Amino acid sequence: MKIQTECVPCLLKRIIFEADQSTKDKELRTKVIKKTCKLLAELYDPNACSASIATKVHRLAYDTLGDKDPYKDLKDISNKIAQSLVPSAEELIKNSKEPLKTSMICSIVGNLMDYGIEGASNKPELLLDIFSKSVKKGLGYDDYDKLKKLLLKSKRVLLFTDNCGEVVFDKLLCRELKKAFPDIYLTLVVKGIDILSDATMEDAISLGFDEVVDEILTTGCFAVGVDFNKLPKELEKALEEADLIICKGMANYEAFSETNYKPIVYLMRTKCTAIANSIGLPLDINAIKVFE
């Protein structure tokens, strides 16, 4: 996705959010704001990818803060809260006529746990109140049948994860996917380096993803979504060989929509107008959208 005008204030809002998470030092926070505004003035270009600009701006913020992981605490809490919701999710999946689809919806609803942006719950606890209701509300855009057809003819599938918290539900999704399609070779892709509230190898291991996927790879670097200029060789190969790519969340859409990787399916909560308009979906819905 090309950066939209509205991405600029949204990105700054998030930078301020992460500076607040990282430090109480007012001078340091001022420095972060001044430096990132200056960088945005230099980088802003309507022909540039939003994820790529965001990566550079967050890199500068992290470096200025001297903090490798401003979202550390939030990530831990998100995983804990999501884990406390697993029994509800399991119940919904068990009682569903389409367990895989329901696990996907759980995972999309988990995508509401996102921080420092509009349309998401800034406090992880908020998900506790709305989880079951949101899952029962289901999909506002539903390409599940298309997705199932693609899965039927796929041998190698990649799942690009997004935030901590929702990644707990991604594990249920992976399990259901392997249950429904045992012959698929399923590769999980997490972030190579801590960025925002995204899941990393540490999360994948501690959550026991090795029980439900065939392989775990990382994006290899510090990037909002994926930086295709810095792909580790294994991931590059996996992308070439994939019969289907499943992307969780908005940042992966921002990055992948600038590439030709297909078929691809986006599982997301549409939390901002920029992305909703770009992907052609209404705002604030749960969506499964396939591009073949």
Next chain:
Amino acid sequence: MKIQTECVPCLLKRIIFEADQSTKDKELRTKVIKKTCKLLAELYDPNACSASIATKVHRLAYDTLGDKDPYKDLKDISNKIAQSLVPSAEELIKNSKEPLKTSMICSIVGNLMDYGIEGASNKPELLLDIFSKSVKKGLGYDDYDKLKKLLLKSKRVLLFTDNCGEVVFDKLLCRELKKAFPDIYLTLVVKGIDILSDATMEDAISLGFDEVVDEILTTGCFAVGVDFNKLPKELEKALEEADLIICKGMANYEAFSETNYKPIVYLMRTKCTAIANSIGLPLDINAIKVFE
């Protein structure tokens, strides 16, 4: 008020809003974003007044756009819509035990018509649906009795207006004020030069304010709220002689809260956390707050 971190993305959001109002030229809008980000990087200083920084950033945006009044159409529509609500307002005032207080509430609710910021209605038409309900909801913070005591001992009162649209209700407020306190010399202050959706001398004249106030002055210059370094002599004198200053809206608070002018009363809808926290009020309420 000192600028808060959250003012930075909010200000940029408004700059983008006014650029969108002004032109469809993408290159020009890009230029506005890059230049204002750069200026914000230079100006941002937690010890600076938010209104003063906003003035400079909007000045740059207007100059870059080559547009003296990007809000022209919105201002006209706002006045028209507010005028269509006058019969409802008059009815509420007529049936009220405290007509002056009710006229103040109408004027505060009119303050919901504000553009390009959160907590306000970006479309003037939205006020049509919520006006009577919002007036009936009344005040979330109520210093009206204190204000009445101040009015009782005041000879000269200044009313600093805010946006078009709400200024229509300010006229009813002025009329009720003069009805209740006929001996008060009431001075209306409008903006000296078009800025944002604020009312100017042109609005004051076309709305017939001469019928309800003793004098109309202007802030004399391009400024969010008031620029106290560029006060016209008449206004400077009026401020010195005033027994009470009535300020409509948030920008006037941002400017006046950095001065010692007292007693002062703010009539506002608290539309953002920065100002709500600064003035010590909850978010999204109608408020009359006196500082003596």
